Amino acid sequence: MDMNFEIAYPWVFFLLPLPILFYWLLPPLKKRRTALKGAFFFRSAEAMEVKPQESAWISRRNILQWLGLSISWLGILAAASNPKLVGQPDMKVKTSRSFLVVADISFSMDTRDWAGTDGKMYTRWEGVKQVLGDFIEKRKGDRLGLVFFGSNAYLQAPLTTDTEIINWLLSQAEVSMAGQMTAIGKAIGFSHELLQADSLDHKVMLLLTDGADSGGGISPLVVATAAAKDSVTIYTLGIGDPNAPSSDLDEATLKAIAEETGGQYFLAMDEQQLAQVYETLNALEPMEFEEEEYRPEQLLFIYPLAFSLISGLIITLIITLLKFIRR
Template sequence: MDSELMDPWYTLEWFMPSTLKAFSWEYPIFFYLLLAVPLLFVVRWLLRYYFNQKLPVAVSQKDLAASPLNLIRLLPEFLLMLALMLIVTALARPQKTNEKVEQWTEGIDIMIALDISQSMQIEDFTPNRLEAAKKVALDFIKGRLQDRIGLVVFSGDAFSLAPLTTDYDLLRSYINEINFEMIENRGTAIGSAMAVVTNRMRESESKSKVCILLSDGDNTAGNIDPITAAELASAYGIKVYTIVVGKEGLVPYGKDFFGRPNMIENTVDETTLRKMADIGGGQFFRATDNQALVQVFSKIDQYEKAEIKETRFKDTSDYYFIYLQWAVSFFLLWLLLKSTFISNVLQD
């Protein structure tokens, strides 16, 4: 609650510049009438001066001496002017609006399946394919909001490294610890990885379930066909994005005795991963260097955004009655003083 709501109407805080600036004014056009108020009193004085009856009175010179106390007779007029100006202020309707915005989102469930087979040590990426993939995965997690993310790693076998979670610090620590020695069996079990992903996500109640599978080769291990695994994932409503990393042709792999990079022939078969993406209703990507891999994850990040819902509440408080109370007070005071010796009764 605004602290000024607790202030009584008769405090001078209501006339402080900071208080007046904090208001929004519903009808600011009424402020033009403030200029008319003093003009009204000038016209009123001129009419009285020229049209009121004048009574000649003989007084001595010493009685004509001016005194500052004579100005007191102007006090009732000043109070009436203040009352009118405060009425104009009340008509402008000072308000304070407290707008509250509530946002919420229904997160997406995302499983990242990462190939850690020996071929991911190839250095056509900097420093190698696996480290480049880990870096973009870490950056991808940074950009998510309230999404549950899990990790699956695979080589000759596949296992779940992290369940679906919103503990992003835990996920980052798991990703940093990924290495080639985590799975003893050699090969690339893409089908098995897809099956582990499906098993992790099959009981998910999220409206959007996504798998991002990253590999650099063909399915050479495991006892589950990748296409069959993709069809099973699709049956559970899992959208599949597949990413093939690596260049074709001669690529650096390790170093020789003299520290020079060994060059080996590398071939990439996109057919299986492309078909898996088609079945899973996602998209297939090919990344041949670090920048291309960053762009791939950036595209997926844009595609899979949770819908953010927003509700706005406006709480408007009126304060016109404060200035109206001041106006009434000054008006009553004017009526009181108008009937006392302070007024110039000869003017009425």
């Protein structure tokens, strides 16, 4: 990665002559030192006709001391200016929506009447998994979650931006893992509770099923109305041919759920139709995500600060050693 050198606060170096200014303007620091007292000092001064005056002895610094102070001050200023290496700006995706996929894996999803684009016949769940995986992979701007339902609803993947783990969990799911019934009401109610706990305002639910609600005391329309009050949009997707003798797809209920929450109902009878449904859904719910400019930075202030401390320590040791040698 290409990195450029930058100084965040270059104006700090205008403080470089500050110690000299203090040296000129402030008076010298006076220190009391041990003095030899004479009993006849004033008599001697009178005899010599000399008038005693108050005075002070000013300690002079040698060149090593001045060098050490200068290097330390320069290092402190260099550290305070916050030097750093800055990389090229990248765009950081900020998620703005929660998208919960609620998939039916009841026993009926094992029906082998799903026509693939390769001309082969698959079970409904096999076809849904393949196309749903591609759809999930494209929703990189959303926080995605995965709920499977049959007789009951179960959380398979919590809301996350990691589409790879969601696709892996999707690939591991099999029909009847959640029971053989189709509890649509329970699935919507359970999913609504998950979205209620989420902090994002924009919440979308995609409900896939090939059957009718099996009851269980929870009406799909009642829980859909409650979800609509919390600004949850539900898109419903019917799987399979509703006119087939073995089909019990309740299109009327799915349409009512979508209408109640401001969503839309889709019907997919084969792989090609399902892919078109997902394209339409991408247009209805475009990936609205915010972008933040992120620039990788490596702070360098520690280096001039360490140089200042180490050089000051070395010069202090040299001065102490020279004094010791002179003695």
